[in-house]
Amino acid sequence: MVEKTVPTQQEGQVRQSTETTRSEARYVAPPVDIYEENNRLVVAADLPGAEKDSITVDVKDGVLTLQAASKSHAVGNSMYAEFEFVNYYRQFELSETVDVDKITADYKHGVLQLNLPKAERAKTKKIAVNITP
Amino acid sequence: MTYRHPFYELDQLHNEIDRMFGSFFRPMEKNGRRSAFLPGVSARAYPKINLYDDVNNYYVEALAPGIDPTKLEVSITGGVLTLSGEKTAVPGGLKPEAFHRSERAAGRFIRTIELPNLVDANKIKAEYKNGILLITLPRAEESKPKAIAVKVS
Numbered sequence: 001m002v003e004k005t006v007p008t009q010q011e012g013q014v015r016q017s018t019e020t021t022r023s024e025a026r027y028v029a030p031p032v033d034i035y036e037e038n039n040r041l042v043v044a045a046d047l048p049g050a051e052k053d054s055i056t057v058d059v060k061d062g063v064l065t066l067q068a069a070s071k072s073h074a075v076g077n078s079m080y081a082e083f084e085f086v087n088y089y090r091q092f093e094l095s096e097t098v099d100v101d102k103i104t105a106d107y108k109h110g111v112l113q114l115n116l117p118k119a120e121r122a123k124t125k126k127i128a129v130n131i132t133p
Numbered sequence: 134m135t136y137r138h139p140f141y142e143l144d145q146l147h148n149e150i151d152r153m154f155g156s157f158f159r160p161m162e163k164n165g166r167r168s169a170f171l172p173g174v175s176a177r178a179y180p181k182i183n184l185y186d187d188v189n190n191y192y193v194e195a196l197a198p199g200i201d202p203t204k205l206e207v208s209i210t211g212g213v214l215t216l217s218g219e220k221t222a223v224p225g226g227l228k229p230e231a232f233h234r235s236e237r238a239a240g241r242f243i244r245t246i247e248l249p250n251l252v253d254a255n256k257i258k259a260e261y262k263n264g265i266l267l268i269t270l271p272r273a274e275e276s277k278p279k280a281i282a283v284k285v286s
Binding site for chain 1: 262
């Protein structure tokens, strides 16, 4: 899995960053864990403060894109701040061994978990060895 | 023009000035420069917090994604708020070579926060949503701004 730090440029498409006019939003790359487990690849990303509806996950031309927006529910005047609510954006290039149609996503307690099943042909198969005397 | 409490305004100004000089509201960790002789409190301040206030409440917002709410503890002693808990790592039993990336930290944490004023310990509310812990701390009666009527003699 290769990480894309800049949005990929498609054929014939004008290069455009995720920031557009009137968008004062700032983007950060959320920290992720990526691991293999039971013939699938799991991507877990910390997206604190993101509402479920603001999260978009898509795969286009083999590039997985995570996007989310977070906002505060606190009221009152800020007295002291160590973090701010930002938008999340990160892209990964998927290898051909991922079955794109069967990707599922769960969001719980600020963590997005994507399950990327391996394509049938990439799964490990055990071949029984027969001993012929 | 909306009416604002005169002392509240003054209080705000006071906060503003204090913030400028950085002396106001110092978390006990002092930005991580804490003596290693004191165990139990991590050198790195986790979770990160934001503090807000209004006339009736203080609000502490902590950035703590991926924590099981049953393992999250919030307690108050006097004017010191303590947040502790454990962020569990990915399911156990995984071999190190199964990882392509491991960027999310995990482990136990504790953080103490010195509150700027007295709060009503019995009415504190904590809510965990989308990985953000929001604690509402009502100001104690004596720390609420009070208007004093001026008599014309």
